[in-house]
Amino acid sequence: MTFVHAAVSMNPSAGVSRQMADEARAAAALNLDWKVWLCRGSDLGPRLARWPAPLRYALLRIRFYFGLASLARQGRWIVLRYSAGDPFLFLASFFLGGYFTVHHTLEEMELAASSFPFARLQLRLERLLGRRVVARARGIVCMTPEIARHELNRVPGRPDRTVHIYPNGILYSDQCGAPADTRGHRPELVFVASYFFDWHGLEALLESVATSSEDGLLHLVGTLPEAVQRRTVADPRIRIHGQLSPAQLEPLVARSWLGLSSFGLSSKGMTEACTLKVRDYLRAGLPVYAGHRDSALPADFEYFRHGPAHWNSILAFARDMRSIPRASVAIRARPLIDKRALLERLHRALES
Secondary structure, three states: OOEEEEEEEOOOOHHHHHHHHHHHHHHHHHOOOEEEEEEEHHHHOHHHOOOOHHHHHHHHHHHHHHHHHHHHHOOOEEEEEOOOOOHHHHHHHHHOOOEEEEEOOOHHHHHHHOOOOOHHHHHHHHHHHHHHHHHHOOEEEEOOHHHHHHHHHHOOOOOOOEEEEOOOOEOOOOOOOOOOOOOOOOOEEEEEEEEOOHHHOHHHHHHHHHOOOOOOEEEEEEEOOHHHHHHHOOOOOEEEEEOOOHHHHHHHHHOOOEEEOOOOHHHHOOOEEOOHHHHHHHHOOOOEEEOOEEOOOOOOOOOEEEOOOOHHHHHHHHHHHOOOOHHHHHHHHHHHHEHHHHHHHHHHHHHO
């Protein structure tokens, strides 16, 4: 059986692009009959760059779904990263044969909470058309069990439909040595995001820092809203780095005691996740403190702590982890987050 994992986006995020690229490399390393196709706005070519955005959006999706229908006619099984509120997907679903939808969020809840101008329209389309697309799928692939429960609840009545859990993963390199470790005597914590949205819960963390006398250094890597950035200026325990390349981030991670992840996923109706950021931390040998459960890690995984955005509690966990070698964290996490192991498990499940 040949599977094609496909996704379409005018401007895919760095995380989506990286996950798809890592998956392609993992499939090649495992010698699986598994293809990866990420269709981007740039694929339309420079001649169409001046076209109005709605026209480019429509053209990209028409090309993408025609391509998928052609692959389905060739006997390929389509594993499709789900696009919420997409009328083109609804039309294409009649021509994709036995397809699987891949879900990375609670679509309807996220659209309901979104301030995006067309979010209300997308929500209506999702309730009217999107549910039918999911109901027609041969099976669903979800990043977390929580998302799987959500999909099953919103489209009931299909007891024959299979459900597969496929968390985010990361590629390990067998050629890499032990993770770099330049930690000093003062606790240093790193919090990485491309942009700090409300669901990162940064404001709650900053409030806790402001009301605490405990010493430590908090590194914020990514773009902050201006109002939040102004609040950090007066506190010498907080340093803002803006966007950093992987090479620039590496020495900062090497001297950090902990990596921090989101504290406000409840605003999206979520209590668990398996973010790429957490996997980056663990591969670098960095224990993690987050405000959410990580569904791909066992509850007793000692290098991940789920707790509130309390500065003192975070520093206490950092001190508990100070004596743990970086290599121990990276090795212990590998079978749980390695992209090759996760893809091989999904491929085997879909084939069966």
